[in-house]
Amino acid sequence: MSDASTQFDAIVIGSGITGGWAAKELTERGLKVLVLERGRELRHGVDYLGEHAPDWKLPYNGKKPREFYAEQYPIQSKSYAFGEDTRHFFVNDKENPYQQAPGKPFEWVRGNVVGGRSLLWGRQTYRWSEQDFEANRVDGNGMPWPIGYKELAPWYSHVEDFIGVTGQAEGLPQLPDGEFLPPMDMFALEKTIKGRLASKAPELTMTMGRAAILTRDHKGRAACHYCGPCQRGCSTGSYFSSQSSTLPAAEATGNLTLVANAVVERLVYDEASGKLSAVEVIDSQTREKLRYSAKLFFLCASTLGTTQVLLNSPSGTFPNGLANRSGSVGRYLMDHLNVLSTTGIFFDDMDSYYYGNRPNNTYIPRFRNLPGEDEDTDFVRGYGYQALPLRGDWKMNFNAKGFGAGLKDRLRKPGPWLWALAGFGECLPQYTNRAYLHPTRVDRFGIPQLVMDFEWGPNELALWRDMDKQSARIMKAAGAVFTSAIAAEDVVGGSAIHEMGTARMGDDPNQAVLNAHNQAHDVPNLFVTDGACMTSSSCVNPSLTYMALTARACAYAVTQLAEGQI
Amino acid sequence: MKRREFLECAALLITGASASQLGWTLTGEQEVYLAGAADYIDQPLNYYTPEQRELLAALSETIIPRTDTPGAIDAGVPRFIELMVAEWLNDAERAAFDEGLFALQQRAQKDWDGDFLALDEDARLELLETLESEASGSDWYQLGNIRRDFISDAPFICQLKELTIWGFFTSEVGGTQVLRYEAMPMRFDGDTPLGPDESTWMPYLI
Numbered sequence: 001m002s003d004a005s006t007q008f009d010a011i012v013i014g015s016g017i018t019g020g021w022a023a024k025e026l027t028e029r030g031l032k033v034l035v036l037e038r039g040r041e042l043r044h045g046v047d048y049l050g051e052h053a054p055d056w057k058l059p060y061n062g063k064k065p066r067e068f069y070a071e072q073y074p075i076q077s078k079s080y081a082f083g084e085d086t087r088h089f090f091v092n093d094k095e096n097p098y099q100q101a102p103g104k105p106f107e108w109v110r111g112n113v114v115g116g117r118s119l120l121w122g123r124q125t126y127r128w129s130e131q132d133f134e135a136n137r138v139d140g141n142g143m144p145w146p147i148g149y150k151e152l153a154p155w156y157s158h159v160e161d162f163i164g165v166t167g168q169a170e171g172l173p174q175l176p177d178g179e180f181l182p183p184m185d186m187f188a189l190e191k192t193i194k195g196r197l198a199s200k201a202p203e204l205t206m207t208m209g210r211a212a213i214l215t216r217d218h219k220g221r222a223a224c225h226y227c228g229p230c231q232r233g234c235s236t237g238s239y240f241s242s243q244s245s246t247l248p249a250a251e252a253t254g255n256l257t258l259v260a261n262a263v264v265e266r267l268v269y270d271e272a273s274g275k276l277s278a279v280e281v282i283d284s285q286t287r288e289k290l291r292y293s294a295k296l297f298f299l300c301a302s303t304l305g306t307t308q309v310l311l312n313s314p315s316g317t318f319p320n321g322l323a324n325r326s327g328s329v330g331r332y333l334m335d336h337l338n339v340l341s342t343t344g345i346f347f348d349d350m351d352s353y354y355y356g357n358r359p360n361n362t363y364i365p366r367f368r369n370l371p372g373e374d375e376d377t378d379f380v381r382g383y384g385y386q387a388l389p390l391r392g393d394w395k396m397n398f399n400a401k402g403f404g405a406g407l408k409d410r411l412r413k414p415g416p417w418l419w420a421l422a423g424f425g426e427c428l429p430q431y432t433n434r435a436y437l438h439p440t441r442v443d444r445f446g447i448p449q450l451v452m453d454f455e456w457g458p459n460e461l462a463l464w465r466d467m468d469k470q471s472a473r474i475m476k477a478a479g480a481v482f483t484s485a486i487a488a489e490d491v492v493g494g495s496a497i498h499e500m501g502t503a504r505m506g507d508d509p510n511q512a513v514l515n516a517h518n519q520a521h522d523v524p525n526l527f528v529t530d531g532a533c534m535t536s537s538s539c540v541n542p543s544l545t546y547m548a549l550t551a552r553a554c555a556y557a558v559t560q561l562a563e564g565q566i
Numbered sequence: 567m568k569r570r571e572f573l574e575c576a577a578l579l580i581t582g583a584s585a586s587q588l589g590w591t592l593t594g595e596q597e598v599y600l601a602g603a604a605d606y607i608d609q610p611l612n613y614y615t616p617e618q619r620e621l622l623a624a625l626s627e628t629i630i631p632r633t634d635t636p637g638a639i640d641a642g643v644p645r646f647i648e649l650m651v652a653e654w655l656n657d658a659e660r661a662a663f664d665e666g667l668f669a670l671q672q673r674a675q676k677d678w679d680g681d682f683l684a685l686d687e688d689a690r691l692e693l694l695e696t697l698e699s700e701a702s703g704s705d706w707y708q709l710g711n712i713r714r715d716f717i718s719d720a721p722f723i724c725q726l727k728e729l730t731i732w733g734f735f736t737s738e739v740g741g742t743q744v745l746r747y748e749a750m751p752m753r754f755d756g757d758t759p760l761g762p763d764e765s766t767w768m769p770y771l772i
Binding site for chain 2 (some may be wrong): 050191408
């Protein structure tokens with residue numbers, strides 16, 4: 001193994017949404033930082049191969065090559081964001097296998113480029129509330145969070161100010177307001193529905209989606225041009241990604257080194273000092289093994305990538321995986337319960353149309369099990385709905401019978417409006433939901449494959465029933481003339497792509513992996529700031545919280561390093 | 567120069583600049599900036615005979631004819647169908663499609679007394695409507711398949727419509743002259759007036 005050490009103060013593993021933030025915060029505080037990314041090189045703007053391509057330029061005019069996907073991308077191709085316009089951002093499933101416990105399917109969607117899933121994310125950006133941080137303490141599920149809303153609030157502001165978040169302040173305790181750019185416009189139908197809900201379901205709030213998309217120029221990045229499919233990449237940097245924002249900021253300090261194609265095999269624990277000394281890496285192209293040393297290590301490899309690295313780094317002190325004295329590493333895996341509950345058809349606002357493709361939805365924040373509410377539920381926690389209108393077009397009218405000029409005319413004209421409610425439900429942390437290393441199966445680098453063993457518990461199933469019931473009520477109040485409850489027989493774990501947990505934060509080192517600063521209880525120079533650190537899951541989209549936790553941990557780590565504590 | 571054309575030119579320039587740079591690690595199949603690529607239907611054709619091409623052209627034009635706006639032939643739909651049959655359908659689907667083309671001609675000979683190409687417009691329409699009524703029990707006609715998952719064993723007439731309609735409304739001609747298309751809207755307005763005869767925007771993939 002060759003020792004590739006130049007002098008680095010810190011090594012960040014992963015260049016996605018948290019790795020990018022760690023790189024920015026650490027380099028801006030003067031540290032020499034190495035970022036290791038297992039995916040390939042991808043240059044901002046230049047390598048967004050699908051951007052702005054009309055359908056007639058896409059292979060097969062955009063019709064997806066089913067058999068090729070089934071063979072090479074059976075998991076990734078289930079994502080709405082996957083197609084020939086974006087495939088180059090994703091991993092090839094066949095080359096990057098993992099295992100699923102029998103009868104418990106779990107979809108693991110992964111980026112495979114510099115920037116990771118920050119290029120592909122849904123961009124919805126919500127603060128957690130005090131109630132979210134208190135939930136475990138209050139109802140006894142999982143273990144208490146070591147921090148609360150007030151510790152994270154300034155870091156939420158810090159992140160929002162940099163990334164740019166469009167949204168509408170509402171003054172709701174369950175969905176704290178942030179630093180917002182102007183909200184996007186609603187469709188006429190959404191305004192109609194909002195008005196009806198205000199009188200028929202006044203306990204609900206329907207607000208414009210809060211999203212990391214610019215509605216005006218912001219910090220050198222251009223306002224959104226409303227082309228539509230963000231997941232193809234945005235050369236104007238109008239949505240937040242590592243590529244458009246944090247990595248350039250880190251680069252500008254002169255303190256950043258980024259190495260792509262660097263597959264982290266393990267972290268090296270030094271028994272004498274009680275700290276990490278190095279990271280061992282395999283170059284995915286040459287298979288050369290390299291070792292990099294530093295004083296500080298930030299693990300930002302995405303929840304399950306981080307789990308894999310920790311479990312694959314055993315030592316004399318930690319025979320069951322790095323920093324795993326508690327036995328919690330890999331445990332308490334969560335995802336959001338993402339259910340397309342109900343779709344309604346509306347004949348309102350038929351003479352109203354739109355201009356531009358709004359890459360955002362509206363949001364109905366949590367309204368169940370709020371403080372002071374009458375308790376009529378058979379579950380704890382709650383859920384919110386993302387709501388999206390669609391105007392009927394040729395794709396929705398495809399099955400129309402007939403031929404000739406009449407068919408052509410029917411297909412080209414708008415149909416009625418559709419309005420869909422997609423629920424996102426909180427998932428409880430459960431010891432039995434976990435990821436672990438397969439005892440014998442390895443990947444092409446010789447690294448043990450992960451096994452996902454995850455299923456919804458009784459609370460999620462009860463919450464799901466309520467989500468369906470309430471969505472039918474909301475559709476009626478909204479004025480749908482026809483509703484179709486899509487009977488979601490199965491919602492597969494991982495399919496919300498909000499997987500989190502497996503290295504939870506908590507004050508008790510016998511139960512938790514990380515302390516209140518995302519620092520490993522037993523390894524002072526190891527910080528885990530991606531989704532793995534989460535102690536509970538809330539029901540709001542998690543990326544903003546990961547970013548705020550990362551920035552906060554970086555500030556702490558740099559101070560500790562300066563004071564000689566690390 | 568329109569904004570869209572400008573973007574396409576910019577894309578070509580960028581592609582040209584980057585191809586020679588080190589660090590380009592994409593595979594050959596992926597190494598294409600799609601907005602600057604040739605249209606899908608501009609690939610060379612090598613599957614059907616001239617007679618079969620003539621038949622496909624007549625069939626697709628019967629499904630989506632030229633009216634006061636362009637029709638299937640104007641939009642290159644016959645080319646799209648030939649490419650998709652050759653490259654996108656699997657062996658069984660391709661065999662079934664070609665068998666369907668053959669059977670359609672036989673049906674025309676038997677029940678309409680002539681080659682499909684020799685039939686007048688009404689007879690052509692009548693033949694296709696007959697095939698559709700015979701296929702009407704197929705899942706292809708069910709509501710709700712808005713992502714257009716392909717129904718592998720749907721009858722020939724359904725697959726013909728599938729490829730014709732998809733090829734037409736995703737073509738440059740269909741998307742810009744029959745539907746409406748704007749690559750760079752620059753703003754979002756959720757409430758613009760819709761005239762009684764106006765077309766939808768060309769939807770982007772969902």
